[in-house]
Amino acid sequence: MLQGRTILLIVGGGIAAYKSAELIRLIRKSGGAVRVILTKAGREFVTPLTLAGLSGEKVFEDLFSLTDETEMGHIELSRSADLVVVAPATADLMAKAANGLANDLASTTLLATDKRVLMAPAMNVRMWEHPATQRNLATLTADGVTFVGPNAGEMACGEFGPGRMAEPVEILAAVGSIFGTKGIPMPAPAPIKEIAGPARAKGNLLANKHVLITAGPTHEPIDPVRYIANRSSGKQGYALAEAARDQGARVTLISGPVSLAPPAGVMLVRIETAREMNDAVEAALPADIAIFAAAVADWRVKMEAGQKLKKDGNAIPPLELSENPDILARIARHPVLRPKLVVGFAAETENVIAHATAKRARKGCDLIVANDVSPQSGVMGGDRNRVHILGESGVETLPEMDKGAVADALVQRFAEAFSKSKP
């Protein structure tokens, strides 16, 4: 599916560099060619010999190397590929690229290239959350750079949170999404022109705003192979992320396990459980607007088994449950970092408006978007939705539309409510 495509892979200095070796293998298995630039710091984690062996090509390292320059000048190198992928994209590489520095081969290439750039950040969670890195992320996103990851989870340094590099298969999927290739399990991506930079914007209702969105289900483990889940597809939440992005927002999308393509130009944090979602949401604050579209499991299994539960002759295991954190209610009542506009969703199967009205008060959010998810509505997993928006001034019901159109309409309402809300 990547036949005839050449990827220029910049490998930065981080533990995750070892995953780049696997990425090279996957790209080549998909029919693509890989040319590698290894930074000086990257060389500390993975050898040029390994990368050359896997890519089948010489690895470029030095801006001032006479041999490199005679074989292929750095400007030509930056343009010879169809796509530039930076994995791992360290805080340093992001900072250089955001500020247009060009003091080594990797940064010079990023400044000189006329091709799209995909970055897979990897760094310590505090470095990722630092306002400087978040500023660089916003600048690079505005410049048209696409991001995949980072994911939340345990880090090599022992801390927990967003900062782990996306897995090689996820990076490959993002590459496929950019080229619009088939054969990768994901829906058809938007045309490259539409996602390539400011040209894609439909408006600027949310320019310079940070919008945090939760989406999808959560998985609550029973043992290492079984879990409790629900039927949420994540489609409405992902559509909201794209709609907010298209209105100029910087979007952080915190997603449970779904089979949707990572939306381009959106910071995607993948989690599995409600508690991980809660941690990722807290780590992503501050935000101007928070939209809780995820179908978070209300309960988790109290004692997750360390090993697979066995049937053989044993009694049926009792599943004792305990309550998950109510993320929406916690953030809506956050003493310091409550976003100016907090939006909840209410998926109901009966008495939709009455239940949603009660939920709005109980959760302390500004708006509730309510919909009927009874099996006959076809909303769960489907492509269409009919929603009611409940706020202080009453209820507005939108006509049934596809989830993309619903998202556009909702984002307009949210922008309006945001501009009217008190500081």
Ligand code: C5P
């Ligand atoms: O209570 P219920 O699950 O119906 O509430 C739905 C709203 O609350 C949604 O916006 C959902 O994302 C959010 N929620 C949450 N954390 C939970 C449960 C629900 O953020 N544990």
